[in-house]
Amino acid sequence: xxxxxLTSLLRRNSMLLILLALYILVATTAxxxxxINNQLNIxxxxxxxxxxxxxxxxxxxxxxxxxxxxxxxxxSACLTAWFVEKLSGGALEPAVWTVIVAFGGTLLFAASVxxxxxxxxxxxxxxxxxxxxxxxxxxxxxxxxxxxxxxxxSFPSWYYVIGSGRFWGVPVPVYLLAIAFTITFTxxxxxxxxxxxxxxxxxxxxARLSGINVWQTKxxxxxxxxxxxxxxxxxxxxxxxxxxxTIARGLELEVISAxxxxxxxxxxxxxxxWGAFVGVLFxxxxxxxxxxxxxxxYVQQVIKGGLxxxxxxxxxxxxxx
Amino acid sequence: MxxxxxxxxxxxxxxxxxxxxxxHVFEAGQVHALIGKNGSGKSTxxxxxxxxxxxxYGTIEVGEDNVQFTTPRQAQDVGIAxxxxxxxxVPELSVAENIFLGRLPRKRCGLxxxxxxxxxxQELFEEIGxxxxxxxxxxxxxxxxxxxxxxIVKAMSFxxxxxxxxxxxxxxxxxxxxxxxxxVRRLRALGVTIxxxxxxxxxxxxxxxxxxxxxxxxxxxxxxxxEASPPVILDLMFGDLPPLERPATQVERHxxxxxxxxxxxxxxxxxxxxxxxPGEVLGIAGMxxxxxxxxxxxxxxxxxxxxxxxxxxGKTVTAPNIQTMKSLGIGYTxxxxxxxxxxxxxxxxxxxxxxxxxxxxxxxxxxKGRERPFVDYQIAGLHIKVGDPMLPVASLSGGNQxxxxxxxxxNNAPDILLFDEPARGVDVQAKRQIYQLxxxxxxxxxxxxxxxxxxxxxxxxxxxxxVLRDGQITATFTNDGLDPKDIYAACMATPQTxxxxx
Numbered sequence: 127x128x129x130x131x132l133t134s135l136l137r138r139n140s141m142l143l144i145l146l147a148l149y150i151l152v153a154t155t156a157x158x159x160x161x162i163n164n165q166l167n168i169x170x171x172x173x174x175x176x177x178x179x180x181x182x183x184x185x186x187x188x189x190x191x192x193x194x195x196x197x198x199x200x201x202s203a204c205l206t207a208w209f210v211e212k213l214s215g216g217a218l219e220p221a222v223w224t225v226i227v228a229f230g231g232t233l234l235f236a237a238s239v240x241x242x243x244x245x246x247x248x249x250x251x252x253x254x255x256x257x258x259x260x261x262x263x264x265x266x267x268x269x270x271x272x273x274x275x276x277x278x279x280s281f282p283s284w285y286y287v288i289g290s291g292r293f294w295g296v297p298v299p300v301y302l303l304a305i306a307f308t309i310t311f312t313x314x315x316x317x318x319x320x321x322x323x324x325x326x327x328x329x330x331x332x333a334r335l336s337g338i339n340v341w342q343t344k345x346x347x348x349x350x351x352x353x354x355x356x357x358x359x360x361x362x363x364x365x366x367x368x369x370x371x372t373i374a375r376g377l378e379l380e381v382i383s384a385x386x387x388x389x390x391x392x393x394x395x396x397x398x399x400w401g402a403f404v405g406v407l408f409x410x411x412x413x414x415x416x417x418x419x420x421x422x423x424y425v426q427q428v429i430k431g432g433l434x435x436x437x438x439x440x441x442x443x444x445x446x447x
Numbered sequence: 448m449x450x451x452x453x454x455x456x457x458x459x460x461x462x463x464x465x466x467x468x469x470x471h472v473f474e475a476g477q478v479h480a481l482i483g484k485n486g487s488g489k490s491t492x493x494x495x496x497x498x499x500x501x502x503x504y505g506t507i508e509v510g511e512d513n514v515q516f517t518t519p520r521q522a523q524d525v526g527i528a529x530x531x532x533x534x535x536x537v538p539e540l541s542v543a544e545n546i547f548l549g550r551l552p553r554k555r556c557g558l559x560x561x562x563x564x565x566x567x568x569q570e571l572f573e574e575i576g577x578x579x580x581x582x583x584x585x586x587x588x589x590x591x592x593x594x595x596x597x598x599i600v601k602a603m604s605f606x607x608x609x610x611x612x613x614x615x616x617x618x619x620x621x622x623x624x625x626x627x628x629x630x631v632r633r634l635r636a637l638g639v640t641i642x643x644x645x646x647x648x649x650x651x652x653x654x655x656x657x658x659x660x661x662x663x664x665x666x667x668x669x670x671x672x673x674e675a676s677p678p679v680i681l682d683l684m685f686g687d688l689p690p691l692e693r694p695a696t697q698v699e700r701h702x703x704x705x706x707x708x709x710x711x712x713x714x715x716x717x718x719x720x721x722x723x724x725p726g727e728v729l730g731i732a733g734m735x736x737x738x739x740x741x742x743x744x745x746x747x748x749x750x751x752x753x754x755x756x757x758x759x760x761g762k763t764v765t766a767p768n769i770q771t772m773k774s775l776g777i778g779y780t781x782x783x784x785x786x787x788x789x790x791x792x793x794x795x796x797x798x799x800x801x802x803x804x805x806x807x808x809x810x811x812x813x814x815k816g817r818e819r820p821f822v823d824y825q826i827a828g829l830h831i832k833v834g835d836p837m838l839p840v841a842s843l844s845g846g847n848q849x850x851x852x853x854x855x856x857x858n859n860a861p862d863i864l865l866f867d868e869p870a871r872g873v874d875v876q877a878k879r880q881i882y883q884l885x886x887x888x889x890x891x892x893x894x895x896x897x898x899x900x901x902x903x904x905x906x907x908x909x910x911x912x913x914v915l916r917d918g919q920i921t922a923t924f925t926n927d928g929l930d931p932k933d934i935y936a937a938c939m940a941t942p943q944t945x946x947x948x949x
Contacts, residue, residue, distance in 0.1 A: 130461055316814055317808075317811055317812055318808045325790050325797070328791070328792045328793050329787075329789065329790040329792075331787040332781075332789055332801070333790065333801065335749060335769070336801035337770055337772075337802055338802075338804075
């Protein structure tokens with residue numbers, strides 16, 4: 127391997143190196159970090175922001191943004207609970223089919239919200255920055271409206287399995303994270319749709335004149351992200367065993383930070399799903415480490431913000447050199 | 448008076464030698480034209496002299512001083528200023544503010560000293576002379592030519608000894624070009640050494656004192672303008688260039704592959720009808736603003752039209768859009784490579800696979816490996832010079848970028864290709880290769896429509912030429928040793944006086 131190849135390899139994986147450095151630092155200083163259990167713990171904790179980040183990565187690569195994912199998580203959790211409550215007539219142990227229908231209804235709702243933002247963008251040319259900002263408020267309001275402001279606890283007794291259960295020792299959300307990764311990774315690398323996503327984000331007019339269906343491409347990405355956010359909402363509803371309208375506040379910022387840390391350009395056309403995963407993992411490890419180190423939560427917030435800035439800076443610096 | 452001496456100036460990008468051992472002395476107080484085809488190393492030279500990139504090795508001397516710089520700012524400090532083809536003025540600010548942007552004179556309290564700014568600007572204007580522009584005018588209110596001149600004045604405010612002008616006339620109308628030349632001559636009289644980079648060979652006699660050519664990264668030669676006749680210049684730029692002969696084609700005019708009838712698109716055209724036959728290369732001529740690009744867009748489904756119809760293979764296409772037209776075998780290469788032709792940040796590989804996804808990966812599943820044969824085939828067939836197809840397409844020269852645009856469509860195996868200004872910003876050699884490709888495909892039955900501002904390009908390339916004027920096809924020429932002047936006359940003339948020969 128020549129030196130230029132080596133530097134280019136290092137450059138492309140700069141964030142991975144930073145993550146490795148963090149791993150080594152934490153593993154040597156924090157007791158109980160480098161155990162299988164704790165690692166699985168980290169993966170479970172990043173499952174929801176992670177799967178949303180994969181969708182968000184595609185949305186940002188295609189040249190749009192979705193600020194409503196946090197509210198989408200909240201409203202989906204509430205909607206699922208609401209569906210189950212209504213379908214089962216408030217039974218103590220709702221039937222399995224009510225849960226399945228609730229999932230279907232919630233995911234369908236999320237997909238149609240994504241479709242709507244996409245159509246607004248296409249037909250009246252409203253930037254998704256604005257529509258999704260409006261959607262963020264609307265969905266948060268809707269979550270409160272459905273629940274009347276108090277959590278709905280309508281789930282059957284086995285429902286905790288989705289958020290807290292384990293198969294072969296691995297938490298269920300981690301499987302869902304892996305599925306989301308596989309889907310988005312496959313799309314971005316091995317499908318014509320993936321090629322279109324990069325082309326549309328890189329130069330919309332060139333993509334259009336190459337006969338790529340620009341709007342279909344954008345709308346698919348927006349719908350997918352909404353559906354991932356709704357899946358996240360379902361996982362959270364299981365974790366807290368209720369449809370709670372106050373969950374996932376500010377999650378959109380965490381997701382977008384992770385995506386940027388992962389080296390995805392906010393201007394579109396550039397970035398990888400793998401990068402988004404590295405970004406999410408970086409934040410997850412950091413949070414876990416600070417808890418193990420015994421930092422108080424407020425200090426954690428400040429450090430987290432500073433380190434995001436630092437990571438982005440290093441990434442930017444390496445990118446330009 | 449300061450000359451510019453370069454010794455062994457070299458720039459390597461990895462194994463690619465962009466510029467190799469450039470050694471030459473540019474004498475003081477003259478306009479030195481620097482010419483070379485696309486990818487010859489001209490841009491590398493300009494960027495190196497402006498401080499945007501650093502030479503791998505070699506020395507630069509301004510006068511007797513050996514200078515070194517690593518940023519554009521430092522280049523200005525040692526006396527080399529550069530004016531790029533793309534303007535970098537702030538449209539909402541005044542002329543004076545733009546010239547002194549970032550170093551506006553201040554009063555002691557820190558506020559801007561407007562009086563002094565006006566004085567400084569006036570001083571500068573007087574020194575240069577002949578500028579009929581108000582220092583307080585807003586940039587947005589000026590013509591492109593005036594903006595270009597302000598860009599030069601701004602560069603002059605740094606008191607450079609050497610001034611580089613990178614294709615300053617490429618966006619200017621003829622009258623504005625004359626104004627700009629007058630300005631350049633005044634700067635020359637002030638003793639500035641001017642490096643003038645241009646593609647327009649016709650300008651050389653009007654402005655240059657010497658002509659220096661770069662070919663394949665090497666200094667080829669420098670001659671005084673008196674010796675620079677067109678054949679000598681072409682020889683310098685291209686080495687030996689074989690004459691180009693359009694092959695005789697036998698177009699059978701029975702069943703048209705494409706029929707346009709009574710097409711209307713307000714305000715560009717209101718009644719355009721013509722037929723395109725298998726294997727035909729059809730040119731469309733017309734003055735700027737006659738709606739040529741819009742016509743191609745309408746046919747390609749990239750733009751809705753008001754009336755009329757487009758038929759492909761005898762069938763009228765209802766509600767045409769790009770996807771439908773593409774599936775019917777039509778392709779379109781844009782006149783604006785940078786903004787509408789290519790995705791600059793993506794690789795050559797990716798750009799060659801934009802339009803042809805449905806053919807390359809019919810199932811929707813794809814891999815780099817599946818795409819590679821298509822990419823390699825076009826790179827070889829179109830003689831595209833790419834180091835690594837995985838690198839961003841932005842790093843390629845204009846001619847090679849244009850070939851990528853064409854190759855992108857070739858990968859969709861089209862029956863009809865619409866070329867919008869295929870020769871724009873492309874050197875003679877690349878242009879010829881693109882024509883040869885059009886003819887080659889014509890032999891296989893692929894029909895082409897070529898739109899060009901340069902009428903010579905049309906007579907060189909096309910079998911038949913239509914003139915679009917006043918919203919209609921006003922003349923049809925069969926290209927049989929056709930003189931571009933005849934087409935020019937038809938583009939300008941009133942419809943009654945045109946004699947059609949078809």
